[in-house]
Amino acid sequence: MTDFSYDVVVVGGGPAGTMSARYAAMGGARTLLIEEHRAAGSPVQCTGLVSSKTLDVCGIKPGPWVYQEVTGAHIFAPDGSSISIGGEKVRAYVVDRKMFDRHLLAQAAAAGAEVLIGTKAVGLGDAEGKKVLEVISGGRKMRIKTGVVIGADGVQGSIARWSGLGQVRKLLSGVQIETAYDVADTDHVEVFVGSEVPGFFAWVVPVNDNTARVGLCIDPARTQLSAYEHLMQFLDSNPRMKERAARGCSDMLVGCIPLGPQSCTAGDGVLITGDAAGQVKPTSGGGVYMGALCAKIAGEVAAKAALSGDTSAGALMEYDRRWREAVGRELAVGMRIHKVFGRLGDEDFNELIRFFGEPEVLELINTYGDIDHPSILIGKLLAKAKGKKLFGMFRVALKAMVSRE
Numbered sequence: 001m002t003d004f005s006y007d008v009v010v011v012g013g014g015p016a017g018t019m020s021a022r023y024a025a026m027g028g029a030r031t032l033l034i035e036e037h038r039a040a041g042s043p044v045q046c047t048g049l050v051s052s053k054t055l056d057v058c059g060i061k062p063g064p065w066v067y068q069e070v071t072g073a074h075i076f077a078p079d080g081s082s083i084s085i086g087g088e089k090v091r092a093y094v095v096d097r098k099m100f101d102r103h104l105l106a107q108a109a110a111a112g113a114e115v116l117i118g119t120k121a122v123g124l125g126d127a128e129g130k131k132v133l134e135v136i137s138g139g140r141k142m143r144i145k146t147g148v149v150i151g152a153d154g155v156q157g158s159i160a161r162w163s164g165l166g167q168v169r170k171l172l173s174g175v176q177i178e179t180a181y182d183v184a185d186t187d188h189v190e191v192f193v194g195s196e197v198p199g200f201f202a203w204v205v206p207v208n209d210n211t212a213r214v215g216l217c218i219d220p221a222r223t224q225l226s227a228y229e230h231l232m233q234f235l236d237s238n239p240r241m242k243e244r245a246a247r248g249c250s251d252m253l254v255g256c257i258p259l260g261p262q263s264c265t266a267g268d269g270v271l272i273t274g275d276a277a278g279q280v281k282p283t284s285g286g287g288v289y290m291g292a293l294c295a296k297i298a299g300e301v302a303a304k305a306a307l308s309g310d311t312s313a314g315a316l317m318e319y320d321r322r323w324r325e326a327v328g329r330e331l332a333v334g335m336r337i338h339k340v341f342g343r344l345g346d347e348d349f350n351e352l353i354r355f356f357g358e359p360e361v362l363e364l365i366n367t368y369g370d371i372d373h374p375s376i377l378i379g380k381l382l383a384k385a386k387g388k389k390l391f392g393m394f395r396v397a398l399k400a401m402v403s404r405e
């Protein structure tokens, strides 16, 4: 005996969950979204830097949850030299992720999705050709029958595992503090590459004139130290941090970033989306854009399948095909860029930043640079890299990255 029945149930109230619930409801499906925490968007595990395209995908305009408009970035090489990229155009926003997520949740509810917060999925089974989700809500165990379950339950999500779709295998480890910082330009983020951040990069994202989110992400396979230990070292030894960052912080977050998409994201009566499906840019670790874009498709396909009565894996594979058509190549290229960058030493990075700083190259970056689609810029850079010492090795790798898909 089940307590409730829906066409589509979405597990997770992050950007992927709220977007899929919104689009499932817009597709005419009776939709329920559940979120285990008592408030959507909390606890925050994000820097809150989202591209302007992310807002377009989410169909929203900048609101009171935007702290800063970002027009460019200062990128620092291991030797302390730097280049500045960007221009006049607003390319990204620094947002309050908690408020951003709540805004998206309100949009899902406005589209007709029912929302149950403080409700945790604890099991998934089958009965009479439907999925049966076991949840605990307000201390009470309930069973919810549904045509399709969408697992938008994040990087540690259970829905994929329970339905045999596996789990994201490779994870990066991230940590960030919000602290007093002597911000040089509130419309620029700062990025630091090199051996002090093995396998990824460190960042400073301005919140206002004198506060910033300072964090880093590392590849645990490349270091014995934790992300937190690396951040402490970075704050203690990087000359810019010594000069501008205050000791102590007002907020700290830790979290994981999945690297590489799941090989299959649809099963009988189940779809997975967002971090749960590894739909995260391997070059920046940003998951809101990709997650929202793929989740939209998940909502549409789930509604169509549930209303047609065919929720088989065969029918739901439309989602897997469509999201790979939309961003599969970008993710694959991003993975290759990530691998190549992971092999570079400090000297290579110094040379690379010098190369990026050449006027013609800088112009290419400023014209074609796209945080969500770096493959376009990579293609343009290939020609320019010709003849450079570093690019004897690097160019071959870059070319392989782009051409193999």
Ligand SMILES: Cc1cc2nc3c(=O)[nH]c(=O)nc-3n(C[C@H](O)[C@H](O)[C@H](O)COP(=O)(O)OP(=O)(O)OC[C@H]3O[C@@H](n4cnc5c(N)ncnc54)[C@H](O)[C@@H]3O)c2cc1C
Pocket: 011, 012, 013, 014, 015, 016, 017, 034, 035, 036, 037, 041, 042, 045, 046, 047, 048, 049, 050, 119, 120, 121, 122, 152, 153, 154, 155, 157, 158, 174, 175, 176, 215, 253, 254, 255, 256, 257, 273, 274, 275, 276, 280, 285, 286, 287, 288, 289, 291
């Ligand atoms: C340090 C760090 C910094 C980052 N910075 C950025 C950034 O600046 N820009 C960017 O685009 N991305 C960033 N990311 C990545 C971004 O936070 C994620 O990609 C994004 O939140 C994924 O959205 P999602 O909806 O898939 O998952 P989540 O946002 O993780 O949401 C999943 C939701 O599911 C809920 N849930 C889980 N299990 C259950 C269950 N059993 N029952 C009910 N609910 C459940 C969780 O409570 C959670 O609310 C960062 C990540 C880290 C770790």
